[in-house]
Amino acid sequence: MAHILLRDRDIPDIWQFDTYVANGGYDGLKKAVQDHVPAEVIQIVLESNLRGRGGAGFPAGRKWSFIPQDAERKYVVVNADESEPGTFKDRQLLEKNPHQVIEGAMIAAYAIQATAVYIYCRGEFWDLAHALEERIDEARRANLVGDNVLGSGWSCDIHVHLGAGAYICGEESALLNSLQGLLGQPRVRPPFPAQKGGGLYYEPTVVNNVETLANVPWILVNGAEAYKEIGTPQSPGPKIFCVSGHVEKPGNYELPLGATFRELIFDHAGGIPNGKQLKGILPSGASGPVLPATDDVLDSPMTYETVAELGSTLGSASFILMDEDTDMVWAAAKMIHFFKHESCGKCTPCREGTYWLERIYDRILRGEGTPRDLELLESVPNQMQGLTLCALGEFAANPVLSTVKHFRDEYERYVGISPASQPTDVPEVAEPVAAV
């Protein structure tokens, strides 16, 4: 089947304006602006049940419908921060099929009658951001962006902004602060970005992921019903799965939501190198719980709801694969190091929790861990989950709790518990538990 998102796989020069237009590019925007009033565009996207591809899977049309129509200033912000470990799909879209993202953003902007669009790129994307400016210029010259778009009387320009390389600036409210020139830390909600007081410059704002918006032109051209024929009823449409780690053919794969883990990993990505067994799967980069590679998991469809039922999250669908030789304690320690480094420090459970978790892991990996440390690895994350200002605190708890649950024997070996003879009465150690 022809790709809907990774169209560069079928048409290598699709990044060029003329090639994009010759292959139906900007027909979705033309259809939106010339055939529909804004409310109808929202309705079409609502009916398609397109779910946000940035992590939470929130329906895009519903998000757009929250924007108050009478607000004088409204914005669309494209989240191109792409910082989740193992995620590299937005980069490919922006590099190889940029006009589709620009078109999707303009359709969203028309739907909410936005006054401007901002594309927030992670700092490392500086070369990509400059190329994007040129692509936007091409669209501007064709009257698809800027003043009086397609003669409709509606004007909306696009601006590209570079972040400075902080994971937390992918979180939408921290992103908005960063865009405003403030410290990149999450805001207290409500008000939410769609509400007055909660968005960019405190005006109602839609924040959508790059991939979410790249779906929109196809929906406008082909209709919501055709879109729902791809994927499953609750998780419709195509999805880009990023595959990395211990795998023969790492890369981006566009498949319908609902394809199985096995199809992705073995049929498309070529399986595990050197005849090794697959041991663990991180379906959403470092931020979601790790899943053991059991037959039940491998035969499950990859949808927002089924991955949640399995005990993890589909998130941005960044699949990091770990083979039988992977030390899961070491892997969890790496992720905790990442989250501790990226915690913005605004709220105590996340700032302190990640700090103490890192210390516990360091101790365990040095061979100085005790059974008490294993207890702490269960209690500290439980004091973070549900108690933090943004989801980073939740994310940090996930690798710890999930590896302790599924690979407990590896921890027990580190802390000197023989799995066959677990002590029922764990001795107290001198560690300052109260401080944790």
Ligand SMILES: Cc1cc2nc3c(=O)[nH]c(=O)nc-3n(C[C@H](O)[C@H](O)[C@H](O)COP(=O)(O)O)c2cc1C
């Ligand atoms: C710590 C953290 C990092 C995030 N990083 C990203 C990111 O890099 N890209 C992204 O699109 N969403 C990211 N998100 C999710 C955004 O907050 C937001 O939900 C998303 O951009 C909404 O777009 P969507 O509805 O199209 O998915 C992150 C969330 C958190 C809590």
Ligand code: SF4
């Ligand atoms: S959970 Fe962590 S990253 Fe999020 S606001 Fe609190 S300290 Fe900052």
